[in-house]
Amino acid sequence: MTFKLNGVENLFPVPLWQYSVEGHETLNPRLIDEIKARRASDKDISNRNRRGWQSQHDFFDRTEPAHAELAQTVREVLFHALKSIASEIKPEKLVFSQNGWVNVNPTNGYVGPHVHPNSLISGTYYVKVPKEEDAGGAIEFIAPHPVGHWGGFIKSPALTDKCRIQPTPGLILLFPGQLMHWVLPNNSKEDRITISFNLSVRLKPGTRL
Numbered sequence: 001m002t003f004k005l006n007g008v009e010n011l012f013p014v015p016l017w018q019y020s021v022e023g024h025e026t027l028n029p030r031l032i033d034e035i036k037a038r039r040a041s042d043k044d045i046s047n048r049n050r051r052g053w054q055s056q057h058d059f060f061d062r063t064e065p066a067h068a069e070l071a072q073t074v075r076e077v078l079f080h081a082l083k084s085i086a087s088e089i090k091p092e093k094l095v096f097s098q099n100g101w102v103n104v105n106p107t108n109g110y111v112g113p114h115v116h117p118n119s120l121i122s123g124t125y126y127v128k129v130p131k132e133e134d135a136g137g138a139i140e141f142i143a144p145h146p147v148g149h150w151g152g153f154i155k156s157p158a159l160t161d162k163c164r165i166q167p168t169p170g171l172i173l174l175f176p177g178q179l180m181h182w183v184l185p186n187n188s189k190e191d192r193i194t195i196s197f198n199l200s201v202r203l204k205p206g207t208r209l
Contacts, residue, residue, distance in 0.1 A: 014144065016163075017081045017174035021073060021125070024170030028127050030066035035102050035127070035193060037064075045101070052109035059100030059195060070125060070195065074100070074172065078121055078199045081174050093207045100197030105137065109192065111183035113142070119177030119198035126167045128193040136187035139173065140164045142180040 021027065038055060045054045060071045075098065082089065103111065116122040130137045143161045157163075164184075167173060175181070177198060186192045 010158075012145070014176060014179060015081075015085055015174075016141070017084070017123075017172075019077050019081075019172040019174070021070075021170045021172060027066055027070065028169055031070065031127050031195075032193060034064040034066050035104065038102065039104065052103060052105040052111075054104075055102040057099045057101045059102065059197060060098045071100070074098070074123075074125065074195075074197055077172055078123070078174070078197075081121060082199070082201075093204055095202050095204055097200045097202075098197055100195060103192075103194045103196060105183065105186045105192040105194075107187070107189055108185050110136075110185040113180055113182040115180050116177035116198050118200060120201050121174055121199040122177040122179075123172060123174035123197055123199075124167075125195045125197075126169050126171045126173075127195060128191060129167050129169060130186060130188035130190065130192060132188070134187070136184045137192045138164050138166045138184050140182055140184060141175065142182075144179060 035055075039053055042055055045056060059067065060075075062068060062071070078098065079091075079096070105111070124139070141163045143163075147159055147161050165173065183192075
């Protein structure tokens with residue numbers, strides 16, 4: 001008896017967007033200088049950033065030139081990502097808001113497991129990261145579905161319970177805010193510097209989609 005496959009559906013997919021920022025080679029040193037100045041005067045926000053420094057969540061309101069340049073790029077990237085999975089949205093009926101912050105993780109610094117519960121799309125821009133893969137500082141995502149008991153010996157993205165990415169400078173990584181993730185300890189001798197952000201969306205009062 002013969003048979004044929006009629007299709008395979010990916011139910012409840014989890015998107016993971018990766019964008020590269022052109023000109024990051026000149027942008028990132030400027031960001032590093034501005035962040036250094038901020039750390040000299042801004043109070044640290046104690047959050048899930050362990051042994052590191054986290055800025056106020058005011059990235060999109062900053063007036064420093066490199067901050068403002070990247071903020072505009074991130075706004076455009078966030079909207080591009082949203083359109084890629086929901087092309088039918090009507091921006092004129094929606095209110096978009098963003099917040100963002102700087103993370104500096106020195107040697108042994110890391111970010112504990114967490115989600116961004118009020119964010120539709122969350123993400124990170126990589127300013128400075130360890131060059132060697134074994135230097136740590138990778139970001140790891142935890143599967144939202146109970147697939148761990150399948151993982152093991154069958155190697156497939158659909159059957160794994162975690163995904164680890166070793167980023168490079170100039171990368172923008174986006175993911176659903178509800179996706180559990182954490183940052184592995186920085187084993188290098190240099191700071192790991194990133195800028196994280198959230199996109200929230202709501203309907204304008206009195207409108208319907």
